[in-house]
Amino acid sequence: MSISRTSSATTEAVWEPDTSSTARLVVRNGLLILLVVLIALPLLVLIYTSFLPPGAVPLSGSELTLDNYRSILTGSGTVALFVRTIIFAVGSSAIGIVLGISFAYLTERTDLPGRTAVRILMFSWMAVPALVFGYGWILLLNPGNGIINVMVKAIFNLEQAPFTPYSMQALTVIAGLGAVPTAYIMVSGLLRNMDPSLEDAAFVSGASRFVILRKITAPLLTPGTLSISIYLIMTMVQHFDLPMIIGLTAQTPVLSTSIYMAAAPDFGLPNYGLAAAFGVFLAILAGALMFMYFRVVHASERYRTVTGKSFRPKLLHLRGLQKVFAILLVGGYFALMLMPLLTLAWASLFPYYRLPSFAALADASFAAYFRVFSEPQTFRVIVNTVLLFLTSSTLAVVLSCLVSWFAVRLGGKSGRAMDLLSFAPTAIPPIVMAIALLMMFLRTPLNGTIWVIVIGHIAMYLSFGTRAMNGALIQIHRELEDAATVSGASWGTSLRKVLFPIIWPHILNTWLWIVAHSARDLTFPLFLLTSSNVVVATAIYQRWNYPDLPGTAALCMMLVLALSALVIPIQIYLEHKNLNKA
Amino acid sequence: MLKVDSLLKSFGDHTVIDHVSFEVEAGDFFTMLGPSGCGKTTILQCIAGLQTPTAGSIEMAGKVVYSSAQKLFVPASHRNLGMVFQSYAIWPHMTVFENVAFPLVHGARQRVQDVDKRVMHALEMVKLQDYAQRPAPFLSGGQQQRVALARALVHQPELLLLDEPLSNLDAKLRDVMRIEIRNLVKSMGITTIFVTHDQLEALSMSDTVMLLRGGHIVQKGSPQEVFLRPNTEFTADFMGRSNLIPGKLSASGSHVTTSFGEVACNVASGLTPGADVALVVRPNVVRTVAARNATRGQNTFVGRIESQTFLGDLIEADVILGGQVMRVALDPYAPLANGQEVEVQLPAECCIAVPAESASRRG
Numbered sequence: 001m002s003i004s005r006t007s008s009a010t011t012e013a014v015w016e017p018d019t020s021s022t023a024r025l026v027v028r029n030g031l032l033i034l035l036v037v038l039i040a041l042p043l044l045v046l047i048y049t050s051f052l053p054p055g056a057v058p059l060s061g062s063e064l065t066l067d068n069y070r071s072i073l074t075g076s077g078t079v080a081l082f083v084r085t086i087i088f089a090v091g092s093s094a095i096g097i098v099l100g101i102s103f104a105y106l107t108e109r110t111d112l113p114g115r116t117a118v119r120i121l122m123f124s125w126m127a128v129p130a131l132v133f134g135y136g137w138i139l140l141l142n143p144g145n146g147i148i149n150v151m152v153k154a155i156f157n158l159e160q161a162p163f164t165p166y167s168m169q170a171l172t173v174i175a176g177l178g179a180v181p182t183a184y185i186m187v188s189g190l191l192r193n194m195d196p197s198l199e200d201a202a203f204v205s206g207a208s209r210f211v212i213l214r215k216i217t218a219p220l221l222t223p224g225t226l227s228i229s230i231y232l233i234m235t236m237v238q239h240f241d242l243p244m245i246i247g248l249t250a251q252t253p254v255l256s257t258s259i260y261m262a263a264a265p266d267f268g269l270p271n272y273g274l275a276a277a278f279g280v281f282l283a284i285l286a287g288a289l290m291f292m293y294f295r296v297v298h299a300s301e302r303y304r305t306v307t308g309k310s311f312r313p314k315l316l317h318l319r320g321l322q323k324v325f326a327i328l329l330v331g332g333y334f335a336l337m338l339m340p341l342l343t344l345a346w347a348s349l350f351p352y353y354r355l356p357s358f359a360a361l362a363d364a365s366f367a368a369y370f371r372v373f374s375e376p377q378t379f380r381v382i383v384n385t386v387l388l389f390l391t392s393s394t395l396a397v398v399l400s401c402l403v404s405w406f407a408v409r410l411g412g413k414s415g416r417a418m419d420l421l422s423f424a425p426t427a428i429p430p431i432v433m434a435i436a437l438l439m440m441f442l443r444t445p446l447n448g449t450i451w452v453i454v455i456g457h458i459a460m461y462l463s464f465g466t467r468a469m470n471g472a473l474i475q476i477h478r479e480l481e482d483a484a485t486v487s488g489a490s491w492g493t494s495l496r497k498v499l500f501p502i503i504w505p506h507i508l509n510t511w512l513w514i515v516a517h518s519a520r521d522l523t524f525p526l527f528l529l530t531s532s533n534v535v536v537a538t539a540i541y542q543r544w545n546y547p548d549l550p551g552t553a554a555l556c557m558m559l560v561l562a563l564s565a566l567v568i569p570i571q572i573y574l575e576h577k578n579l580n581k582a
Numbered sequence: 583m584l585k586v587d588s589l590l591k592s593f594g595d596h597t598v599i600d601h602v603s604f605e606v607e608a609g610d611f612f613t614m615l616g617p618s619g620c621g622k623t624t625i626l627q628c629i630a631g632l633q634t635p636t637a638g639s640i641e642m643a644g645k646v647v648y649s650s651a652q653k654l655f656v657p658a659s660h661r662n663l664g665m666v667f668q669s670y671a672i673w674p675h676m677t678v679f680e681n682v683a684f685p686l687v688h689g690a691r692q693r694v695q696d697v698d699k700r701v702m703h704a705l706e707m708v709k710l711q712d713y714a715q716r717p718a719p720f721l722s723g724g725q726q727q728r729v730a731l732a733r734a735l736v737h738q739p740e741l742l743l744l745d746e747p748l749s750n751l752d753a754k755l756r757d758v759m760r761i762e763i764r765n766l767v768k769s770m771g772i773t774t775i776f777v778t779h780d781q782l783e784a785l786s787m788s789d790t791v792m793l794l795r796g797g798h799i800v801q802k803g804s805p806q807e808v809f810l811r812p813n814t815e816f817t818a819d820f821m822g823r824s825n826l827i828p829g830k831l832s833a834s835g836s837h838v839t840t841s842f843g844e845v846a847c848n849v850a851s852g853l854t855p856g857a858d859v860a861l862v863v864r865p866n867v868v869r870t871v872a873a874r875n876a877t878r879g880q881n882t883f884v885g886r887i888e889s890q891t892f893l894g895d896l897i898e899a900d901v902i903l904g905g906q907v908m909r910v911a912l913d914p915y916a917p918l919a920n921g922q923e924v925e926v927q928l929p930a931e932c933c934i935a936v937p938a939e940s941a942s943r944r945g
């Protein structure tokens with residue numbers, strides 16, 4: 001035994017203080033290079049492109065110019081554009097955060113009936129693409145034959161349709177409703193991590209539940225809520241899908257849609273330089289918000305109330321009117337969320353749009369579904385979509401696990417560099433990344449293939465993936481891995497046999513999130529669209545504009561059902577795992 | 583068996599281990615003792631290869647496993663160690679059997695044939711043979727610790743490293759495990775390095791105790807040596823409550839001049855006459871009786887009882903002696919009154935003069 005040890009000891013001896021195994025060294029350097037190529041390089045290409053004259057593409061030898069910046073800064077609509085972007089982002093985030101806090105408090109701190117179901121539904125909302133949600137609302141609010149308009153007109157005997165989806169207000173409210181689940185997930189995490197003994201201490205000193213809420217809970221949650229709000233505003237500033245399908249018709253472009261219009265105008269040649277310059281501004285805006293976010297997070301470190309232990313806070317008993325009101329609020333919200341889906345489901349059953357009625361039901365059929373499926377293009381679309389979300393989610397998760405390991409466990413300069421690089425995409429708007437990748441791959445064989453979209457999604461979702469995995473790794477005592485190493489396991493074995501099996505629910509959850517977001521995203525597929533890389537999101541977009549309403553609706557329903565079939569069971573499983581642990 | 587030479591470990595410009603050198607004999611039960619933050623874990627992790635030292639060298643069984651001069655580092659997985667962690671680090675997704683089998687199945691050593699037999703043997707050693715198929719999360723703290731021990735021993739390592747393995751157990755279990763661990767490793771003849779901040783554990787389990795403070799070795803020796811012949815105020819105080827009475831070493835070098843008189847005592851090596859010293863007197867060696875008017879012998883002084891605390895086994899009392907407070911132990915069955923004059927006798931063979939703290943303190 002001793003002989004075998006000494007012989008292997010001499011062959012394995014290395015000199016690399018930080019990375020005591022060769023495999024680890026290779027992986028670390030590979031990851032660093034990959035992150036630079038995936039994230040830093042596109043940014044540089046973007047900045048370079050923003051100095052190109054109209055019509056030019058990168059590496060074509062054109063002279064560099066400041067024209068794009070000049071035209072943006074002197075343009076008549078520029079100030080209005082920025083103001084509109086901010087109003088949209090702040091407004092929709094406000095709706096999201098107010099409702100998110102209310103629901104999080106109701107499900108985490110009160111005995112609201114069905115609160116587990118509410119949690120699961122909130123966590124499963126990722127199965128509904130913004131695109132589908134938006135089209136559903138357009139059908140509901142359409143001035144001509146939108147269901148809500150027709151009903152309100154009939155009830156109040158109005159001449160004019162009272163609502164329109166094509167306005168800043170409608171866009172903001174719809175985006176705000178869609179942001180509620182994200183806000184809910186973040187706030188409920190905050191509540192779950194709050195030490196209930198802080199509230200108990202106040203309760204024991206004789207304070208009423210209401211006083212505790214006002215004097216203890218709310219102040220403790222304020223810094224966390226503030227950082228979540230800034231985070232939401234940052235994502236809404238970058239949001240593209242809803243401003244694209246609603247805002248453009250409403251003639252209310254925001255920064256993200258301006259980039260698209262410059263790069264893919266209805267008339268004339270694409271102006272990539274101008275698009276990139278807009279992109280630089282958008283990235284600066286998002287970067288500034290990210291800076292604010294970090295300032296707030298840093299300041300709120302003082303308020304850290306995480307105990308690290310699992311605990312069960314006492315639940316507030318809802319009585320009488322309180323209960324009725326709470327149920328109405330939650331029920332009303334889910335009704336608002338389901339209405340657009342039901343409308344699309346209805347629309348998918350008829351060859352032309354009909355108002356809902358029992359009479360119409362006689363003509364309902366699945367013809368649109370069969371028609372969509374019988375088209376030769378569809379097979380291609382499905383293959384592309386599956387290829388897209390499976391490869392991008394799986395690769396992004398593998399990368400996230402490794403990057404997080406180096407960032408959390410090894411630290412040092414390289415760990416910090418990886419952490420920073422992988423987090424940067426949070427402040428890189430998807431549309432900006434898309435234009436950068438388009439420029440980067442323009443002259444490569446990858447141009448126009450599904451793989452450019454895959455690369456874009458990996459780069460974008462790496463930030464979510466590494467945040468989630470960092471959180472998981474921090475919770476796992478490093479001695480668990482050390483014990484494997486001392487037992488003689490290699491680095492790879494300690495990851496495969498010990499670490500990854502332990503954080504498996506986190507890995508699954510992260511993978512699922514990326515799958516859903518990759519399958520629903522319109523930004524990258526639309527921006528990089530060619531005839532060969534159509535995915536379901538772009539197929540829906542094309543059909544809507546064609547226009548083919550039943551076909552669009554049928555595709556939407558199929559996408560939502562397919563994603564729900566994947567997301568809901570996994571969310572139920574994860575919820576139970578969580579409950580068991582607590 | 584283990585030779586650590588000039589081990590240096592810094593985090594940035596913060597030096598945590600400052601050129602520490604020591605050797606451990608084969609088969610020794612060697613304890614690193616010291617207050618929290620003195621660097622015990624860091625040294626242990628350097629020995630294990632879980633941390634890379636800044637400089638120095640470490641030799642194991644005649645093989646260099648780390649040397650900054652030779653630029654050599656053998657990773658932890660190739661040092662053939664057994665280790666029990668403070669958190670036990672039992673893998674929650676495996677059964678007891680799988681936990682213990684891990685070093686045999688996934689270790690970087692040669693394929694092991696009789697995994698089942700060896701795992702069961704290891705489990706028998708820690709009396710857990712009936713728990714083999716139990717999932718790890720369903721174990722009590724004491725059982726988890728036994729699993730950790732079995733896992734550390736199953737591959738017959740040359741060196742066993744234990745990092746405060748008893749600190750998470752309740753007091754009763756701690757007493758049992760103290761004896762069990764020592765018996766187990768002694769019967770296997772395995773060299774053991776044990777880390778603790780508890781002097782009782784160190785005294786009761788070790789062949790050799792090495793006392794650390796702020797990244798330095800303060801004293802090393804058998805438990806008796808370290809306890810009975812402390813070489814510093816720090817050792818005396820850390821190894822058990824002591825009166826530390828300031829004084830000066832007399833010209834003869836065998837007495838200490840204190841505020842209440844000349845005290846004959848043992849003297850730590852390296853002290854010269856006239857040096858500032860601390861006289862170490864443990865409360866339980868002091869003989870205290872009601873003052874009589876008889877002639878007094880050597881090392882006998884008169885004081886007054888200031889206060890008393892009843893502790894059951896004994897009464898702890900503070901006696902004022904020439905303006906100096908002396909903590910003494912009194913017989914609970916022969917109570918004395920507060921304010922009473924008492925005669926205090928300090929047996930010379932139980933008193934020892936050590937360098938005064940300001941002189942002995944380094945760094």
Ligand SMILES: Nc1ncnc2c1ncn2[C@@H]1O[C@H](COP(=O)(O)OP(=O)(O)O)[C@@H](O)[C@H]1O
Nearest residue numbers: 593596598616617618619620621622623624625
């Ligand atoms: N990764 C680290 N970075 C900076 N300082 C550290 C690190 N690990 C340990 N230390 C410092 O080293 C000293 C010794 O730590 P440690 O060996 O864990 O002490 P012990 O085990 O004796 O309680 C402590 O002061 C601790 O703060």
Ligand SMILES: [Mg+2]
Nearest residue numbers: 622623624746
């Ligand atoms: Mg320690």
